Amino acid sequence: MSVLDIKLDRSFDVFDSDRDGRLVKSDVIGLSDRLAESHGLAPDALAGLRESLADLWDTVFQAMDRNDDGAVDRQEFRAAFRARIISDRNRIWERIRTMSNAWTELADRDRDGMLSRDEYTSLLHGMFRLPRETFDEAFDRLDLDGDGQLSRDEISSAMKEYYTSENHSAPGNQFFGRL
Template sequence: MSVLDIKLDRSFDVFDSDRDGRLVKSDVIGLSDRLAESHGLAPDALAALRESLADLWDTVFQAMDKNDDGGVDRQEFRAAFRARIVTDRNRIWERIRTMSNAWTELADRDRDGMVSRDEYTSLLHGMFRLPRETFDEAFDRLDVDGDGQLSRDEISSAMKEYYTSENHAARGNQFFGRL
């Protein structure tokens, strides 16, 4: 299995909130609800993230459903994501950037324009229900300039590498913790 397939499988698992092996729109949008719940926020507080996830479903995920059964299985997800990376790299990158920007705004609770280690681990723990320790090493790898915080550019760059790079050593591969 390739590095990209490992990362795509991890992404599939993150989006599959009910763990039934199929992605449906409510799974994808549900990430914002889990985040709101974990941070004690009203779902409306996450409107930008919710909208970007709904757009991601409508424009990307829904088209992955090749057998028209109303959901996307792991194989459909992998195959379609790989094909889009090759044929529509700029458009998919814009959608990832939109999601990344909404994500960054949510993570930046103190509104200083940067994401601290605590903000990063708290957000990922809340969204993905992975142990906080999973993200300590990831944070160190993603903090390119070593200032102890993640900038919007560091986060966007990491997400782009995560979803497009076949290089096992790419920093962005650490975004959701060690592969």
């Protein structure tokens, strides 16, 4: 299995909130509800993130459903994501950047436009329910300029690298923790 397949499988697992092996729209949009709950926010405070996740489903994930059963399984996800990266690179990155900017805005409690280690950890733990310690090493690898903060560009770059790089040592591979 390639490095990219390992990362795509991890990404699938992160989005599959009910762990049933199928992605449906409520799995993807539900990430915003989990974040709201973990941060003590009203769900309407996450309208921008909710909209970007719905758009991601409508324009990217839904098209992955090759057998029209209303859900995306792991194989459909992996194959379609690889094809989409090649054929629709600019539009998919625009949507991912919109989503990552919405995440950053919500997690940026001190409103400095950057994510501290705690803000980053709280964000990913809250949305994806992954252990907090998973993100300490990840934060260090993603903080490319070593300033103790993650900028929007560092986050966006890490996400892009996560979904495209076959290089096992690429820093962006750490976005959801160590592979």
